Amino acid sequence: MSIDMPFGADVYLAVILFCLGACMGSFITCAADRYVAKESVLHGRSKCPVCGHTLSALELIPIFSWLFLKGRCKNCASPIPVRCFFTELLTGLLYAAVYLKFGFSFVTLEYLLLFSALLAVALIDYDTMEIPDGLTLFGMIVFLLFLYPHSGSVGALTERLKDGVLGALVYGGGTLILSLLMDFALGKETLGGGDVKLFGMLGLFTGLKSGLLMILASCIAGLLFALSVRKGRKKEFPFGPAIAVSAMFTLLVGQEIIELYLELFHLILFQ
Numbered sequence: 001m002s003i004d005m006p007f008g009a010d011v012y013l014a015v016i017l018f019c020l021g022a023c024m025g026s027f028i029t030c031a032a033d034r035y036v037a038k039e040s041v042l043h044g045r046s047k048c049p050v051c052g053h054t055l056s057a058l059e060l061i062p063i064f065s066w067l068f069l070k071g072r073c074k075n076c077a078s079p080i081p082v083r084c085f086f087t088e089l090l091t092g093l094l095y096a097a098v099y100l101k102f103g104f105s106f107v108t109l110e111y112l113l114l115f116s117a118l119l120a121v122a123l124i125d126y127d128t129m130e131i132p133d134g135l136t137l138f139g140m141i142v143f144l145l146f147l148y149p150h151s152g153s154v155g156a157l158t159e160r161l162k163d164g165v166l167g168a169l170v171y172g173g174g175t176l177i178l179s180l181l182m183d184f185a186l187g188k189e190t191l192g193g194g195d196v197k198l199f200g201m202l203g204l205f206t207g208l209k210s211g212l213l214m215i216l217a218s219c220i221a222g223l224l225f226a227l228s229v230r231k232g233r234k235k236e237f238p239f240g241p242a243i244a245v246s247a248m249f250t251l252l253v254g255q256e257i258i259e260l261y262l263e264l265f266h267l268i269l270f271q
């Protein structure tokens, strides 16, 4: 269920959501950094981590401040990580994409909350190789809170709940069994507990059918990520960013991809 908007209003709202997303991206980067540094996530002003210079309002404008400052602190010229810039840009684009796909609706709000948590998961897992349980729990709460507004009727709610619980059991349970088998075969921890819980939570959102696409996309993204980003580094690579990206991809365009695939399959079989 979404409220129909005239084309101009749609474009206007997409731009507003891009700006909102860019601000949210800035907040997520800052919150993730503070979480990793074991500082209070919500309190305190933003500072340069090197010289402690408190950032002015102008230095806090998402995307643009990084460009104007040419990626360096105004006070001590130490580099500001380029990922701040990219997270802000990516979050802005994601917010606009969610709005353009799901319109002025509760589903949009639901996915904006979920995607924000997933971006934090990706950043924190990249830095610490751990996924905070709080973020996975947050996703589960969002699913339950939006169950009725997303479904729109009691019948649809029951269907969505059934499919979601099945998705959580199959993809959470499936990855748990797989990780135990792989741990046993390789004699070391392969998939972390955080990854398994994250798959379970995301199974709620994807349900049974789209969940398969999420798992497949996660494996491909994980492989590409392991090959490119961690090239030359012997450290283990975190799987969370790949899962987060794949889940967002699945929820945004999964339905279309599955339909296209089935159509192709049908064409090949019955031509």
Ligand SMILES: [Zn+2]
Pocket (backbone or CB within 6 Å): 048, 049, 050, 051, 052, 053, 073, 074, 075, 076, 077, 078
């Ligand atoms: Zn500084």
